[in-house]
Amino acid sequence: MCEGAVLRACELVKRFGGLTAVDRVSLAVESGEIHALIGPNGAGKTTLVNLIAGELRPDHGRVWLSGREITRLKVAKRARLGLARSFQISSLFGSLTALEHVALALQGRWGSSFRFWGDAARDEGLLRRARAELARVGLEDAADVPAEALSHGQRRQLELAMALAMDPVLLLLDEPLAGIGLEEGERMVELLAGLRGRVAMLLVEHDMDAVFRLADRITVLTYGRVIASGPPALIRDHPEVVRAYLGEGEASDAAP
Amino acid sequence: MPRLAELGLALRAGLLTLLALALMLPAWGDPYVVKLATRILVFALAAAALDLALGVGGMVSFGHAAFLGLGAYVVGINFLHGFEGSLLLGFAPTQSLVLQLVLAALLAGGFALLTGAISLRTRGVAFIMITLAFAQMLYYLFVSLRRYNGADGIALWNRSDGGLLDLEDPVAFYFLCLAALLLFLFVGGRLYHSRFGRALRAARDNERRAQALGIDTYRVRLVAYGISGAVTGIAGVLLANATYFVGPAYLSWPVSGQLLVMVVLGGMGTLVGPVFGALVLLLLEEFLPGLLDSVRPGLGESWKIVLGPLLVAIALYARGGLWGVLARRRVARVRWTGPRAAKAPRHV
Ligand SMILES: Nc1ncnc2c1ncn2[C@@H]1O[C@H](COP(=O)(O)OP(=O)(O)O)[C@@H](O)[C@H]1O
Ligand SMILES: [Mg+2]
Numbered sequence: 172m173c174e175g176a177v178l179r180a181c182e183l184v185k186r187f188g189g190l191t192a193v194d195r196v197s198l199a200v201e202s203g204e205i206h207a208l209i210g211p212n213g214a215g216k217t218t219l220v221n222l223i224a225g226e227l228r229p230d231h232g233r234v235w236l237s238g239r240e241i242t243r244l245k246v247a248k249r250a251r252l253g254l255a256r257s258f259q260i261s262s263l264f265g266s267l268t269a270l271e272h273v274a275l276a277l278q279g280r281w282g283s284s285f286r287f288w289g290d291a292a293r294d295e296g297l298l299r300r301a302r303a304e305l306a307r308v309g310l311e312d313a314a315d316v317p318a319e320a321l322s323h324g325q326r327r328q329l330e331l332a333m334a335l336a337m338d339p340v341l342l343l344l345d346e347p348l349a350g351i352g353l354e355e356g357e358r359m360v361e362l363l364a365g366l367r368g369r370v371a372m373l374l375v376e377h378d379m380d381a382v383f384r385l386a387d388r389i390t391v392l393t394y395g396r397v398i399a400s401g402p403p404a405l406i407r408d409h410p411e412v413v414r415a416y417l418g419e420g421e422a423s424d425a426a427p
Numbered sequence: 428m429p430r431l432a433e434l435g436l437a438l439r440a441g442l443l444t445l446l447a448l449a450l451m452l453p454a455w456g457d458p459y460v461v462k463l464a465t466r467i468l469v470f471a472l473a474a475a476a477l478d479l480a481l482g483v484g485g486m487v488s489f490g491h492a493a494f495l496g497l498g499a500y501v502v503g504i505n506f507l508h509g510f511e512g513s514l515l516l517g518f519a520p521t522q523s524l525v526l527q528l529v530l531a532a533l534l535a536g537g538f539a540l541l542t543g544a545i546s547l548r549t550r551g552v553a554f555i556m557i558t559l560a561f562a563q564m565l566y567y568l569f570v571s572l573r574r575y576n577g578a579d580g581i582a583l584w585n586r587s588d589g590g591l592l593d594l595e596d597p598v599a600f601y602f603l604c605l606a607a608l609l610l611f612l613f614v615g616g617r618l619y620h621s622r623f624g625r626a627l628r629a630a631r632d633n634e635r636r637a638q639a640l641g642i643d644t645y646r647v648r649l650v651a652y653g654i655s656g657a658v659t660g661i662a663g664v665l666l667a668n669a670t671y672f673v674g675p676a677y678l679s680w681p682v683s684g685q686l687l688v689m690v691v692l693g694g695m696g697t698l699v700g701p702v703f704g705a706l707v708l709l710l711l712e713e714f715l716p717g718l719l720d721s722v723r724p725g726l727g728e729s730w731k732i733v734l735g736p737l738l739v740a741i742a743l744y745a746r747g748g749l750w751g752v753l754a755r756r757r758v759a760r761v762r763w764t765g766p767r768a769a770k771a772p773r774h775v
Contacts, residue, residue, distance in 0.1 A: 250639055265632075278625070278642075284626035
């Protein structure tokens, strides 16, 4: 029951002391599908992402990536298997430029960090690919700007560029639209929409407009539990979801 | 470590002058000066090697004396067996400098990998204490090794066999140490800017993020620690030859502390900075007592009381160490990205 699909999480449980942040959650992401994970603050979305990425160990349950069990693998190993993520709060290396960030992602994914001699800043193979990845998210003009000098929206784009540079089997995005402006948000949504069908994605997002535009399937989490899962049309009208999360007014607003 | 091309013109000229001075120093002809300069070069090599772990890799090792001492004992033990005409673990002892350097690098590097594999599972203060504990363990081992004169150590009657190079010639030996230091600065620079160096700095700056990119931060750190230990072992071989002596004091914690001070004083994470740290610290240790005595006779005895606060002051005022002060111009290069970016040094 737990094999197949790009990602399959089975009966995951994570407790913090007396609090069960993730409570017997099972979900699957099929190839090329955008699977949105929604739920109110504190529902356990980030915890679930961390269980899948390997930063937290589940108290119970198992995780599979492309049919291979990864429950016990370390974060870096999972990343080299093609599990790429962005963080809810941008997490970058302040003094590195945008281009250097993407180059770092490339060498991490390729497992080529044990090259001791060649100058990485003059490594044309690495740079050409890194520039192409930056261009993919529209950041080519900011290639030589240190990450700390980028705007908030640009940092989000950079996070995405790094994740995409890893040629991901599965993209784990934790609130990629959080805190960015309307225009930059629109751009990000278009970017993500352009990836549909090509990259399997687990997308945690609060912006319901974006979720309903992007998602092929939506899973709703409250208090660590899945209360509904299915295609957007089904979720929008699911009574328990409307009550627990969307609220009457918002539900109709969210309809495109 | 900065790229040469990124340094200001004045600084580049200054470095070149310093190199020229180092090359001409033996022509001065004072054997005392050559001896002191040799000692500075050896400690500069050890400090730069420590910086690879400490500054570039973010691993605060308080046990690098162990690697220095191991390298020194490679010379001492081989000398003793050679002198007695006895075998060393069933092998004929070697006086060859090249072989001793290789042995020291393998032994110190191996010890670094072994102890690093354990200590790198911890962080922060725990890491400092564990590296200290491993070094002290080795210190007590050598103190209690009667076979090798215990606490008395081994006095060397002659230096290692340098083949074509006559190491007994102080000038030849001085140039050997200078070459070793310059070679490591070059190799260290390559390492710093390589993919490995980038991964190492990424692990230092944001470990969690580096791991999410697929970088095995534990292994990257461990390898850097091993290299750092191996090079410090090489410095140990030179130290034994420089002083004609090997003793457990080389492995003791004050030596580890001294190396740490050199790195912090010179500028962490720059590899060149610690060279200046070694230069200034050893010159102060050498001349501060006399200087104080000339101010007021008898004051020289309490030079350590002056040195301590002086080091604290430098650490506080020059946060990037001496190198940070020298290379301040460098920052102007990225000013265009705005004031926030200009404050932080770029690491690539
Ligand atoms: N490391 C932690 N230790 C203790 N409690 C935590 C930890 N991480 C998250 N929690 C708690 O688990 C619950 C789920 O948090 P989180 O997964 O961040 O929710 P979401 O991302 O859906 O907003 C919250 O109640 C939060 O306070
Ligand atoms: Mg969250």
